[in-house]
Ligand SMILES: O=P(O)(O)O[C@H]1O[C@H](CO)[C@@H](O)[C@H]1O
């Protein structure tokens with residue numbers, strides 16, 4: 001595994017100039033954020049040794065390295081999901097590569113279904129905590145001691161200082177922010193009504209099919225993590241006959257992307 005990480009990271013290092021301080025993972029419909037990175041170098045996943053390829057619509061499948069908020073950043077325009085058939089170490093390989101490139105901070109974003117009855121489609125939610133409902137933990141298997149401990153503490157996966165700073169930025173920019181717990185499960189089925197109810201009872205505010213494995217490996221390696229969900233739909237679909245579609249998810253996320261950009265950029269400026 002270490003060899004795999006180093007091979008991919010060394011390939012990327014040859015293509016870029018400088019060390020990224022922040023890695024950013026862009027969720028469904030949020031890919032346009034990548035186009036805001038200046039002086040960018042784009043590296044298709046298919047060129048990077050050992051990298052999987054993106055198979056989900058709205059996840060273009062390239063790393064974008066460049067400048068944002070006065071810092072060097074590297075963004076994943078497209079992430080890998082467990083439901084695509086990838087093993088957990090493939091889903092999380094890019095996070096390990098991003099750390100190996102030198103980034104100590106990870107920003108994650110996703111499109112998610114709202115469970116909290118106070119949430120509406122189009123809201124943004126700071127991820128305060130998560131519930132790992134995937135059938136497999138991302139760290140299952142022999143521990144890679146060079147990366148982190150066998151039993152990583154998960155009492156505070158999301159950096160509270162960055163959360164406070166994000167709230168100040170949102171206030172100044174008059175952006176409405178929700179805050180809550182994200183539950184990640186494998187998908188690709190969207191939840192039944194009973195499952196949405198169960199996740200709410202479990203204590204979650206939003207649900208999705210990503211993020212948790214990435215955050216687990218990032219925390220394992222000691223990275224600081226900040227996460228945001230765009231609530232693209234709620235547990236009671238607007239049109240019950242049509243239900244929720246991936247097109248709708250991408251459209252709603254796309255309209256909220258400029259606000260997410262303001263929060264991310266504001267935070268990066270302060271790093
Ligand atoms: O979590 P991201 O990648 O934003 O994508 C979310 O949107 C897709 C469903 O429309 C699922 O992949 C879900 O996880």
Ligand code: HPA
Pocket residue numbers: 111112113114190191207208209232233244249
């Ligand atoms: O309602 C949802 N459930 C799971 N994943 C999602 N991604 C966007 N919306 C949803």
